[in-house]
Each structure stands twice: as C-alpha cells, then as structure tokens.
Amino acid sequence: MSRVARRVEDKRLLKSIRAFLNSGVLVDGLFSGTPEGTPQGGPLLPLLSNLLLDKLDRELESRGFRFNRYADDCNIYVKSKRAGGRVLQSVTAWLDKKLRLTVNQS
Numbered sequence: 001m002s003r004v005a006r007r008v009e010d011k012r013l014l015k016s017i018r019a020f021l022n023s024g025v026l027v028d029g030l031f032s033g034t035p036e037g038t039p040q041g042g043p044l045l046p047l048l049s050n051l052l053l054d055k056l057d058r059e060l061e062s063r064g065f066r067f068n069r070y071a072d073d074c075n076i077y078v079k080s081k082r083a084g085g086r087v088l089q090s091v092t093a094w095l096d097k098k099l100r101l102t103v104n105q106s
Contacts, residue, residue: 001017001021003051004048004051045072052101056091056094057069059091065077076088091103
C-alpha cells in the first residue's frame with residue numbers, strides 16, 4: 001500500500017483499495033483470507049500492476065527493448081533464444097532487487 005500511496009493521493013481511494021485487499025475470497029463457498037497481494041485475476045490486478053510496474057516499463061525503455069506489457073504479463077522481444085535467456089535473467093534480477101518481486105516464469 002505504501003507504493004500505491006506514492007502514486008495515488010486520494011485517501012478515500014486508498015482506503016477502498018486496502019479494504020478490497022483485506023476482504024479475502026470465497027473458494028467453493030468457504031471464506032479464505034488473502035494474507036498478501038491481490039488474488040490472481042482480481043479486478044484490481046491490472047490497476048495495481050500498472051502502478052507498480054511502471055518502473056519496469058521505464059527500465060525496459062532505457063535498455064532499448066521492444067516489449068508489450070498488460071497488468072502483470074510481459075513479453076520482451078529479442079532476436080535470439082540466447083539473448084532471451086540473458087534478458088530473462090537480467091530483468092528477473094532487476095525485478096527482485098529493485099521492486100522486490102518474484103517472477104513466476106510458468
């Protein structure tokens with residue numbers, strides 16, 4: 001929430017986002033809390049991903065990559081499979097170090 005608050009000034013919106021994130025989910029009719037993050041496919045996922053991953057967009061642009069990102073899905077286009085492996089390793093390390101995010105490669 002602190003990262004969202006850096007970009008969003010409206011206190012009512014921040015309160016609504018926090019309430020949504022703390023609300024939990026229903027799985028087979030049973031309530032399950034969400035200890036962290038937003039559920040995969042949740043309606044806030046694109047908004048929160050775009051707020052957080054804007055830094056990734058700027059980093060990829062500064063490196064001169066061609067890429068396409070929507071919410072938490074990202075495609076980076078390179079000329080060879082070998083280059084793809086290097087870029088994947090480099091960008092994964094950058095996300096871990098700078099944004100403290102874990103990449104799910106599957």
